[in-house]
Amino acid sequence: MSQVEWIHRPQLDQPVLIVAFEGWNDAADAATGAADHLLRIGAAERFAAIDPEDFFDFTATRPISRLDGDGRRELHWPTNAFSSLTLSGGPDIVVLRGVEPQLRWRTFCAQVIEVCTALRVRLVLTLGSLLADVAHTRPTPVFGTAEDERVIEALHLERSRYEGPTGIVGVLHQCCAEAGVNSAALWAAVPSYVAAAPSPKAALALVDRTTALLGLTVDVDDLKLSTVAYEHQISELVTEDDETAAYVGHLEAAHDTDEVAVSSADDLVAEVERFLRDQRGS
Numbered sequence: 001m002s003q004v005e006w007i008h009r010p011q012l013d014q015p016v017l018i019v020a021f022e023g024w025n026d027a028a029d030a031a032t033g034a035a036d037h038l039l040r041i042g043a044a045e046r047f048a049a050i051d052p053e054d055f056f057d058f059t060a061t062r063p064i065s066r067l068d069g070d071g072r073r074e075l076h077w078p079t080n081a082f083s084s085l086t087l088s089g090g091p092d093i094v095v096l097r098g099v100e101p102q103l104r105w106r107t108f109c110a111q112v113i114e115v116c117t118a119l120r121v122r123l124v125l126t127l128g129s130l131l132a133d134v135a136h137t138r139p140t141p142v143f144g145t146a147e148d149e150r151v152i153e154a155l156h157l158e159r160s161r162y163e164g165p166t167g168i169v170g171v172l173h174q175c176c177a178e179a180g181v182n183s184a185a186l187w188a189a190v191p192s193y194v195a196a197a198p199s200p201k202a203a204l205a206l207v208d209r210t211t212a213l214l215g216l217t218v219d220v221d222d223l224k225l226s227t228v229a230y231e232h233q234i235s236e237l238v239t240e241d242d243e244t245a246a247y248v249g250h251l252e253a254a255h256d257t258d259e260v261a262v263s264s265a266d267d268l269v270a271e272v273e274r275f276l277r278d279q280r281g282s
Contacts, residue, residue, distance in 0.1 A: 003051040015092035022146040023100030028190040030129035033203030049081040055101035090215035109175035124183040126169040132189035135251035140205035157212040200226035202275030243248040
């Protein structure tokens, strides 16, 4: 039985589906931050959502009770929604912005595949972010992986060699492969010493890589301004702790001498593996 709730079916020409989930694969809110930026600037129109009833433990991810403008109480459930965008250049774009479900991942991913099939999606592109040994004052590393050789060659990506525990994006890629839907992943590295702070810098890096990959033209001025403020704020905090300042100085020096621990796709893949294994017990 389908759990996709269609508002309407947009007329699109083999769109690319960009996917970002809150949760395990979204360090410093960078992946969802990138998706939110695309939704803001792309005149997003929601056309479908996945009913959350079968996919969430509501004692862990609780609905939120709010009062509307007329004082009436509303419940807001965890949402995984599909929106079509209007962007310059490149293919038609759909964004799935949501929350990593806790239950029935294969069934959940089947709902995503249902939408892909209905819209004749040409590529599913997932966005993720992870904690790594990188400095906030240096460019954010972003790497891309795929499984299919044609996708790797067409988009100049790396083959994924990861083995170990995975999140919903890993399951989604497997379901895409089984359904014959092309898929790829982009990951941004976020400084491990500011894990709690949302990173507009990493979100900007993901947007830049995504738009370059797909031939899109988008306005990123607000993300650039937020990045400047982010770097300034983090730098002020770092100077208040001698140990952290020394650590950041080491990362900067390593980057500047090409000895940074995360300097290539292979190194970033290793960082993903370490990050995911560290989350095993969380």
